[in-house]
Amino acid sequence: MSYDHQSIKDKVDSFHKNANDFYVDTSKEGKNKFYSLAMFPYPSGNAHMGHVRVYTLSDVKARYKKLKGSDVLHPMGWDSFGLPAENAAIKNKVRPDLWTEENIKKMKYEQLNIAGWSFDWDKELNTSSPDYYKWTQWLFLEMHKAGLAYRKEDYVNWCDVDKTVLANEQVINGCCWRDGSVVEKRLMEQWFFKITDYCDKLWDGISKLKNWAPEAVSVQKNWINKNTGTEIHFDVPEFGEKIEAFTTRPDTLFGVTALVIAPEHPLAQKILAKKPNKEVEEYVTASLKKSAVERMQNKEKSGVNTGVKCRHPYDSECKYPEVDVWIGDYVIADYGTGAVMCVPAHDTRDFEFAKKFGIDILEVVSQANGKPTDLEEAYTENGVMINSGEFNGMKNREAIKAITESLTKINKGKGTTTYQLKDWSVGRQRYWGCPIPMIHCDSCGVVPVPEADLPVKLPEAKDSDMEDGALNLRNFPEFVNTKCPKCHNDAKRETDTLDTFLCSSWYAFRYLDNRNDEKIFESKNVNNFMPIDFYVGGLEHAAQHMIYFRFITKFLHDRGYINFDEPVDHFFCNGMVRMGGHKMSKSRGNVVVPTEAIEKHGADAVRMYILSDTPAELDIDWEDTGIKAKYDFVKKNYNAIEAFLTEHKDVKEDKGDLSKYPNKEFLFNYYSTVKEYEQSMEQNLFHKGVANIHAFSNFILKELQQSKKEGTAESIASLKFLVKDFLSMAGLITPFFTEVLLKEFFAVESLYKQSFPAVEEKFLVQSTVNVVVQINGKKKTLLNVDKEITEEEVERLAFESPEVTRGVDGKNVVKKIYVKGKIYNIVVK
RNA sequence: GCCGCAGUGGUGAAAUUGGUAGACACGCUAGACUUAGGAUCUAGUGCUUCGGCGUGGGGGUUCAAGUCCCUCCUGCGGCACCA
Numbered sequence: 001m002s003y004d005h006q007s008i009k010d011k012v013d014s015f016h017k018n019a020n021d022f023y024v025d026t027s028k029e030g031k032n033k034f035y036s037l038a039m040f041p042y043p044s045g046n047a048h049m050g051h052v053r054v055y056t057l058s059d060v061k062a063r064y065k066k067l068k069g070s071d072v073l074h075p076m077g078w079d080s081f082g083l084p085a086e087n088a089a090i091k092n093k094v095r096p097d098l099w100t101e102e103n104i105k106k107m108k109y110e111q112l113n114i115a116g117w118s119f120d121w122d123k124e125l126n127t128s129s130p131d132y133y134k135w136t137q138w139l140f141l142e143m144h145k146a147g148l149a150y151r152k153e154d155y156v157n158w159c160d161v162d163k164t165v166l167a168n169e170q171v172i173n174g175c176c177w178r179d180g181s182v183v184e185k186r187l188m189e190q191w192f193f194k195i196t197d198y199c200d201k202l203w204d205g206i207s208k209l210k211n212w213a214p215e216a217v218s219v220q221k222n223w224i225n226k227n228t229g230t231e232i233h234f235d236v237p238e239f240g241e242k243i244e245a246f247t248t249r250p251d252t253l254f255g256v257t258a259l260v261i262a263p264e265h266p267l268a269q270k271i272l273a274k275k276p277n278k279e280v281e282e283y284v285t286a287s288l289k290k291s292a293v294e295r296m297q298n299k300e301k302s303g304v305n306t307g308v309k310c311r312h313p314y315d316s317e318c319k320y321p322e323v324d325v326w327i328g329d330y331v332i333a334d335y336g337t338g339a340v341m342c343v344p345a346h347d348t349r350d351f352e353f354a355k356k357f358g359i360d361i362l363e364v365v366s367q368a369n370g371k372p373t374d375l376e377e378a379y380t381e382n383g384v385m386i387n388s389g390e391f392n393g394m395k396n397r398e399a400i401k402a403i404t405e406s407l408t409k410i411n412k413g414k415g416t417t418t419y420q421l422k423d424w425s426v427g428r429q430r431y432w433g434c435p436i437p438m439i440h441c442d443s444c445g446v447v448p449v450p451e452a453d454l455p456v457k458l459p460e461a462k463d464s465d466m467e468d469g470a471l472n473l474r475n476f477p478e479f480v481n482t483k484c485p486k487c488h489n490d491a492k493r494e495t496d497t498l499d500t501f502l503c504s505s506w507y508a509f510r511y512l513d514n515r516n517d518e519k520i521f522e523s524k525n526v527n528n529f530m531p532i533d534f535y536v537g538g539l540e541h542a543a544q545h546m547i548y549f550r551f552i553t554k555f556l557h558d559r560g561y562i563n564f565d566e567p568v569d570h571f572f573c574n575g576m577v578r579m580g581g582h583k584m585s586k587s588r589g590n591v592v593v594p595t596e597a598i599e600k601h602g603a604d605a606v607r608m609y610i611l612s613d614t615p616a617e618l619d620i621d622w623e624d625t626g627i628k629a630k631y632d633f634v635k636k637n638y639n640a641i642e643a644f645l646t647e648h649k650d651v652k653e654d655k656g657d658l659s660k661y662p663n664k665e666f667l668f669n670y671y672s673t674v675k676e677y678e679q680s681m682e683q684n685l686f687h688k689g690v691a692n693i694h695a696f697s698n699f700i701l702k703e704l705q706q707s708k709k710e711g712t713a714e715s716i717a718s719l720k721f722l723v724k725d726f727l728s729m730a731g732l733i734t735p736f737f738t739e740v741l742l743k744e745f746f747a748v749e750s751l752y753k754q755s756f757p758a759v760e761e762k763f764l765v766q767s768t769v770n771v772v773v774q775i776n777g778k779k780k781t782l783l784n785v786d787k788e789i790t791e792e793e794v795e796r797l798a799f800e801s802p803e804v805t806r807g808v809d810g811k812n813v814v815k816k817i818y819v820k821g822k823i824y825n826i827v828v829k
Numbered sequence: 830g831c832c833g834c835a836g837u838g839g840u841g842a843a844a845u846u847g848g849u850a851g852a853c854a855c856g857c858u859a860g861a862c863u864u865a866g867g868a869u870c871u872a873g874u875g876c877u878u879c880g881g882c883g884u885g886g887g888g889g890u891u892c893a894a895g896u897c898c899c900u901c902c903u904g905c906g907g908c909a910c911c912a
Contacts, residue, residue, distance in 0.1 A: 213834095214833060214834065215833060215834060215906060215907075217833080218832060218833040218834085218906085218907060218908090219833085219906090219907055219908085221832070221833085221907095221908090222831090222832065222833090222907055222908040222909090223907090223908080225908075225909095225911070227911070227912090229912080245912085246911095246912065247912055248911090248912065249912075260912095295910085296909090296910085299910060301910085328910095329910090330910045330912095331910080331912080332910075332911065332912085335911045335912080336911070336912065339912095340912045341912080342912095343912090347912065348830090348910090349910050349912075350912080352910090353910095418911085418912095420908085420909095420911065539906075539907090542907085543907085543908095600867095601867090612841085612853090612854070612855095613840095613841045613842065613853085613854065613855080614841055614842070615842085617834095618835095618841095620841085621841085623840095623841095623855080625855065625856075626841085626854085626855065628867065629854075629855065631867065632867070632868090632869095633854095635867085636869085676845090679845090685843095687841085687842075687843095687853090687854095688842095688843075688852095688853080690853080690854085691842090691843075691852070691853035691854070692853080693853095694853050694854065695852080695853065698853090770849070771849095772848075772849045774848090774849090774892085774893075776892075776893085777848090777891090777892065777893040777894090778881095778893090779849055782849070806880095814892090815892060816892090817892050817893080819848065819893095822848060822849090823848050823849085823892090823893080825848085825892050825893065826892090827892050827893095
């Protein structure tokens with residue numbers, strides 16, 4: 001029967017109807033484990049081409065490892081808490097839980113089951129289901145027990161469109177990551193996770209991320225951003241305290257002509273309280289109102305002199321023993337100490353600030369050529385110390401160390417490190433999320449919900465709740481009002497829900513024991529299969545999700561639940577699927593819907609196409625000619641192979657003695673391509689894998705033709721055997737037509753459970769080799785010679801060739817280099 | 830500004846890690862065949878003045894460089910008033 005992708009799909013569906021071929025027993029001990037994971041989807045109800053790409057990648061890798069004999073885990077689940085469900089509720093008056101449930105059904109049974117993805121659905125999980133979020137709550141309580149979940153009043157990122165607080169990681173260029181609206185700073189009391197306690201571990205762990213996409217490693221580095229420097233104390237006698245300034249350039253200490261603190265710095269409020277001053281007050285108020293975007297866009301320096309003085313640590317030696325304390329919003333409150341020493345001569349920002357406000361400029365690091373002190377701009381290069389008391393004459397690089405040591409001795413400072421990473425704000429003022437298992441009691445304070453009472457379930461939303469602004473746990477009295485677990489008096493539940501990034505920071509663990517209702521997971525299972533061997537997802541998750549995932553892993557490690565401290569061995573960042581050079585979007589009208597593409601071209605062609613031509617890390621541009629070509633390829637191969645197998649139905653496939661196989665070149669091609677294909681799969685060069693399949697097809701189909709004329713009973717049996725192995729290998733990429741042929745003509749139990757053929761090295765040995773003859777490294781001719789040929793013989797043949805004769809004519813042969821069986825290079829002058 | 834990645838035919842790209850640059854495809858050209866099919870098959874396809882020349886530019890190391898080193902240019906991504 002001629003190729004018809006629809007009937008092939010129907011057949012494959014019927015093969016897998018009853019059994020879960022892709023099941024793996026995660027409690028089974030053993031060594032040969034492979035965990036292939038693609039980031040789980042938000043159940044929007046519509047799978048898009050991006051999903052097709054990611055899940056095909058994790059699938060091909062999973063199938064490959066299975067063929068190579070590993071126990072493979074390739075699970076799937078739902079990242080189902082979050083805003084779209086609430087927005088749908090408000091718009092269409094559908095309960096968020098029901099809306100989510102509908103979408104999951106739709107995606108699971110109509111979209112994620114049509115592309116041949118080998119998901120083990122036995123491991124399915126859903127972050128918004130109480131048996132999952134019970135353990136998200138448990139994790140919160142563990143954090144709380146460890147002192148890592150805490151409340152504080154702080155300036156937080158407020159998104160007024162989503163009516164919720166956002167984590168720093170969710171603010172991109174000062175705007176909300178979801179809707180792009182400008183984020184405000186609001187002083188609020190909020191739940192935080194003390195991820196900053198893990199800065200060192202997260203930073204040091206970066207060196208272990210050898211198999212991560214380099215871009216993703218770079219994102220991790222930039223985000224945590226460790227900086228080594230010195231903390232220097234400036235006494236403020238009037239207030240009986242000191243300002244700690246962080247700097248990476250302690251060598252410029254003697255050039256300090258002012259001190260600048262951030263408007264949010266605690267001292268600012270103290271100054272206002274003690275020495276009320278309208279100008280200062282107005283400046284502070286105005287600065288606090290400014291959004292991050294305003295601060296970012298307007299880099300014009302602003303500030304105000306408080307008139308408060310502070311003392312230089314070396315006040316007896318330096319030119320400016322006492323300097324003014326300024327408030328300036330170019331100083332960032334939550335980086336370093338929120339205070340900087342202002343050294344205009346050697347810092348571009350301080351220079352601008354000083355120029356604008358007439359602050360003195362004192363050069364302390366001179367250029368080697370001793371240029372004058374009348375600086376046009378800040379001098380930020382290295383040099384020799386001047387105007388710096390006892391440190392004069394030193395190289396400034398040495399002075400950095402010397403001054404830090406000296407400060408430590410006189411107890412006026414110390415070497416320190418600082419990080420850009422901030423504590424993780426985890427509370428969200430939203431309904432559709434995991435409730436924070438805490439209770440506020442007037443007499444006992446904030447009390448954790450006892451573990452036995454978990455999960456704290458979300459109340460069911462009624463139609464009247466589903467109004468804009470009303471869908472909030474505050475408005476559910478039956479949820480809010482409770483008893484204090486300690487004193488049993490009336491108390492109120494916490495009404496914030498958890499950031500959905502917490503839900504997704506531990507799902508990979510839960511897949512290994514998704515039905516456990518006694519504990520979060522069985523450690524044995526997790527230790528057995530993790531770290532994840534192959535984790536596929538977009539680079540956009542390299543900051544938020546991957547930071548949190550690493551943090552939670554390190555936390556669970558420190559609490560003794562797991563024996564590894566990095567969750568992902570290989571993080572593979574796939575590129576986007578675009579069309580016409582743009583991201584697919586409804587408004588642009590350049591959307592290819594996966595279900596439609598698969599219906600039209602068949603899943604084999606779609607899978608093959610989405611992997612072909614371009615490395616999976618890069619963006620691809622969807623082209624109709626490309627997908628059509630893959631359809632044609634699948635059709636051609638199915639038809640040719642089916643015809644061959646039908647003709648030789650009665651011949652039992654038999655490898656036999658391949659050394660008697662008539663076409664040695666075919667065997668050479670076959671096994672060298674097996675070798676290349678294996679490498680492509682090992683190294684995740686899936687586009688090369690597709691090219692290898694093309695190469696296979698090119699010589700196999702030719703050989704099938706040839707066998708019609710010259711085939712013997714023996715050679716047909718061998719060829720049939722080789723075709724069977726080819727189908728198993730190609731089945732990684734095109735699992736539909738290959739499985740049908742394997743079932744119908746070879747009665748295999750399942751494509752998934754085949755094995756990868758071993759490379760027969762003996763057929764890769766050839767009796768002749770091509771030796772390239774070069775003159776001065778430029779190729780002149782090619783000699784096809786016996787592999788064991790001597791150097792003398794090569795030399796004779798080379799010099800006999802007209803190209804060499806012409807090339808050396810009238811020149812001196814200086815040197816001859818022979819690389820056995822490869823290169824013969826003649827050097828002439 | 831700092832960090833990371835990349836630059837190869839008309840296009841997507843490959844190159845066993847220093848040893849025949851352009852595998853495998855798309856597109857294009859010519860031809861064949863036609864039971865008009867999502868046709869298929871065959872041949873060709875870096876440039877060339879047929880000597881050669883060619884991997885963003887310039888320099889270097891080497892018998893030999895797309896690959897290593899220096900330098901510059903361009904594009905993409907991340908961070909960014911980070912002290």
